[in-house]
Amino acid sequence: MGExxxxxxxxxxxxxxxxxxxxxxxxxxVAYLTYAERKVIGAMQLRQGPMTVGPFGLLQPLAxxxxxxxxxxxxxxxxxxxxxxxxxxxxxxxxxxxxxxxPMGAGLVISDINVGVLYLLAxxxxxxxxxxxxxxxxxxxxxxxxALRSSAQMISYEISIGLIIVTVLLCAxxxxxxxxxxxxxxxxxxxxxxxxxxxxxxxxxxxxNRHPFDLPEDEATLVTGxxxxxxxxxxxxxxxxxxxxxxxMSAIASILFLGGWLPPxxxxxxxxxxxxxxxxxxxxxxxxxxxxxxxxLPRYRYDQLMRLGWKVFLPLSLLWVxxxxxxxxxxxxxxN
Amino acid sequence: MTIELALFYxxxxxxxxxxxxxxxxxxxxHSVLFLILAFFNSAGLFLLLxxxxxxxxxxxxxxxxxxxxxxxxxxxxxxxxxxLREGARLYWPIGALVGVILLAELILVTGGWAFAxxxxxxxxxxxxxxxxxxxxxxxxxxxDYVYLFQIAGVILxxxxxxxxxxxxxxxxxxxxxxxxxxVHRRPQDTVELRKVxxxxxx
Numbered sequence: 001m002g003e004x005x006x007x008x009x010x011x012x013x014x015x016x017x018x019x020x021x022x023x024x025x026x027x028x029x030v031a032y033l034t035y036a037e038r039k040v041i042g043a044m045q046l047r048q049g050p051m052t053v054g055p056f057g058l059l060q061p062l063a064x065x066x067x068x069x070x071x072x073x074x075x076x077x078x079x080x081x082x083x084x085x086x087x088x089x090x091x092x093x094x095x096x097x098x099x100x101x102x103p104m105g106a107g108l109v110i111s112d113i114n115v116g117v118l119y120l121l122a123x124x125x126x127x128x129x130x131x132x133x134x135x136x137x138x139x140x141x142x143x144x145x146x147a148l149r150s151s152a153q154m155i156s157y158e159i160s161i162g163l164i165i166v167t168v169l170l171c172a173x174x175x176x177x178x179x180x181x182x183x184x185x186x187x188x189x190x191x192x193x194x195x196x197x198x199x200x201x202x203x204x205x206x207x208x209n210r211h212p213f214d215l216p217e218d219e220a221t222l223v224t225g226x227x228x229x230x231x232x233x234x235x236x237x238x239x240x241x242x243x244x245x246x247x248x249m250s251a252i253a254s255i256l257f258l259g260g261w262l263p264p265x266x267x268x269x270x271x272x273x274x275x276x277x278x279x280x281x282x283x284x285x286x287x288x289x290x291x292x293x294x295x296x297l298p299r300y301r302y303d304q305l306m307r308l309g310w311k312v313f314l315p316l317s318l319l320w321v322x323x324x325x326x327x328x329x330x331x332x333x334x335x336n
Numbered sequence: 337m338t339i340e341l342a343l344f345y346x347x348x349x350x351x352x353x354x355x356x357x358x359x360x361x362x363x364x365x366h367s368v369l370f371l372i373l374a375f376f377n378s379a380g381l382f383l384l385l386x387x388x389x390x391x392x393x394x395x396x397x398x399x400x401x402x403x404x405x406x407x408x409x410x411x412x413x414x415x416x417x418x419x420l421r422e423g424a425r426l427y428w429p430i431g432a433l434v435g436v437i438l439l440a441e442l443i444l445v446t447g448g449w450a451f452a453x454x455x456x457x458x459x460x461x462x463x464x465x466x467x468x469x470x471x472x473x474x475x476x477x478x479x480d481y482v483y484l485f486q487i488a489g490v491i492l493x494x495x496x497x498x499x500x501x502x503x504x505x506x507x508x509x510x511x512x513x514x515x516x517x518x519v520h521r522r523p524q525d526t527v528e529l530r531k532v533x534x535x536x537x538x
Binding site for chain 1: 339363365369372388389395399400411469470
């Protein structure tokens with residue numbers, strides 16, 4: 001009786017250790033993503049960005065965190081208190097648990113499940129609940145309108161994301177993320193599926209409610225949308241969740257299209273670099289696109305956003321699924 | 337093994353508790369949220385059974401899409417639920433009767449039923465460790481039952497068309513936006529520069 005119990009406790013401890021090894025660097029990355037965003041946008045607009053706190057403003061994220069932590073938590077009197085407090089927690093948790101299946105390198109993954117892609121789709125489709133609960137529980141018009149916009153937008157773009165993922169799955173022949181990366185040895189999928197890569201980048205902008213599709217927090221029309229009633233740490237959890245979601249979506253994009261942890265060419269100086277470094281570099285590349293889009297593009301109008309999702313992205317991705325499967329069948333290239 | 341058993345009891349207890357709360361909670365939005373939690377725990381039960389694909393599909397389809405629509409409708413509709421509940425005290429004997437009948441039927445089916453000799457019950461397919469869950473489902477669905485699968489698709493298509501037809505109503509003067517026309521507009525088509533004399537007007 002004692003032996004299996006000890007074994008189980010040991011296994012649980014190892015898993016907890018692995019989770020901490022992923023989550024702690026992730027939170028640091030989130031903090032410094034906000035810094036990188038301000039610096040990059042500053043450079044694009046010929047400004048310096050944060051420069052005051054620490055050398056080159058490097059301690060700015062910590063100062064921001066401390067500020068949010070010390071603010072007063074305000075819970076509106078007419079809000080639905082349990083749901084109000086639950087909503088940011090759900091957003092933050094969902095942004096974290098997606099990382100359970102992301103492979104950082106060959107075999108470097110917390111849980112190497114067979115249906116990894118479906119798991120990620122499930123997690124990202126749940127993200128809408130945090131926002132819609134926040135909007136409803138705040139009992140405020142602006143927050144509710146923001147929540148409605150956001151949920152309609154996220155559901156619409158999830159459909160095209162699903163179809164884009166199907167094209168990748170057709171070529172890889174597996175729902176396991178490590179197998180998908182290994183299938184890209186030799187040819188990363190963004191080369192044959194370049195149009196889908198572009199659609200995927202645009203769709204993840206919409207899915208994470210980022211510029212130019214950040215209508216849920218459109219400050220000009222909705223004050224700031226769903227999180228207008230939140231303050232202090234509850235607001236910080238939304239903020240962290242949004243940025244962690246950006247990193248997660250970038251990781252998914254690099255796994256599906258940019259070859260995950262694989263080096264660009266399997267030649268001497270490039271394959272000395274360990275896989276996780278390549279993976280992080282690719283994530284940073286996609287994150288740069290996120291920030292670049294924010295600094296460059298004006299915000300979409302809401303009906304244009306829905307039109308783009310349903311009348312452009314959906315037919316295009318569906319067409320590409322048909323073309324890809326036809327091509328694979330015709331040339332007998334289907335993975336067994 | 338014991339951990340799995342404990343998980344099973346935990347998940348099923350929460351599922352049943354949530355199912356009760358769905359009909360017991362006063363706020364309809366809370367009902368939907370409990371329904372979502374119930375879906376989640378059922379997905380967990382599927383996972384314990386080793387049906388990983390079904391678990392994920394349950395979350396993606398029911399929690400990610402269907403329940404969101406429920407939540408939308410419940411939040412948007414201004415239904416007076418207190419008035420809806422007024423009749424509850426009148427009708428509870430009928431509800432209880434239906435429940436008792438269902439319970440009796442279930443007990444009859446699971447307890448006292450014996451199949452005649454030679455009757456083949458549907459045996460569970462032995463799990464094949466070399467084939468993943470998803471592959472096994474796909475093989476059965478797309479080879480053995482491909483026609484049924486197609487029919488299901490056609491039925492869904494009919495349902496979509498029906499739903500669109502029901503909500504489509506002719507609207508009067510609708511000013512549609514033609515993106516191509518907007519893009520091809522030139523300044524000289526729409527803007528005219530005129531020299532206007534002071535005080536004379538156009």
